[in-house]
Amino acid sequence: MAELDDIPQHVSTGTLPGWDAVENLVREAHAYARETGDGDIATYIPRLAQVDPELFGVSVAEVDGAVHAAGDAEVLFSIQSISKAFVYALVCEELGHEVVRERIGVDNTGLPFNSVIAIELADGHPGNPMVNAGAIATTALVPAASADERWARIQAGLSAFAGRRLELDGEVYTSEADTNQRNRAIGTLLQAYGRIEADPLGAVDAYTRQCSLLVTATDLAVMGATLADGGVNPVTGERVVAADVARDTLAVLAAAGLYERSGEWLFEIGLPGKSGVAGGIMTVSPGKAGIGVFAPRLDGAGNSVRGRLATRYLARALGLDIFASEAREHGPYPYSREKPS
């Protein structure tokens, strides 16, 4: 595999390179990351253990609606934890970000996604909406008069981000619902701490359903592009959430999108992202593009190994890293800026 220094590096310019360049770099990122076979597929949800570990797709959706894809970018897989980002956005859109910030929080827990200790250490505070506790508490906030209405709103909301109707994978849902004792314990614990008002198991069920929605790498790219485009889906033109909600969602992802590896991800990739245990990762370059990747083999924190490498390649080669800069050309140093006349 090429060294990091061998990946062409560009610095953020405000726009992506031209269409052909993006198309080529998406293919190169796919070829680059395909070289590794590291990582293990998730098996704690029995249905996920049946996936072909070699599947690998990469997709970039630009904020002008152009889509570039390589490999298995149209293969369906369950969105899993990536759904947390969008349900958070939908709840902020309905209730305002201050309510969610106060009740759920926006700080990294530094602990795994399904940690119970994190809840106990914080006196019952869920921490942030990207770990299971915060996500279940966020799903419980979706305004609805019944469980069916809550699910319909979540499904419709995530579908609007993707620009097409997303369907539930019944087998993944049943498989997780049969084995999610830990998430049910988290829901009940949050109720004991007064963080979920009613029906915690109903909230866990809706959360399990949202995780079982089927997407492709291209869907994730378009969903990310909607967050990159101030909340407007660049393919359908529909405004899904307000611009400040899209902004707040990205800020939370930067802090907590990759669980206890969030700091490492931000250091390496320089962009907000969100991963899921089926092997998807969605990454957002504000004002420019969404990146969607799918490869089922995961690292120890549950993040796709090939997905991380392909995203790192693209962040660098497309000039997306928000922390990279170049010194501007200007007159001799020491330079004093004069007031424009």
Ligand code: GLN
């Ligand atoms: N549905 C999964 C769970 O709650 C999602 C986890 C994940 O993608 N990290 O365990």
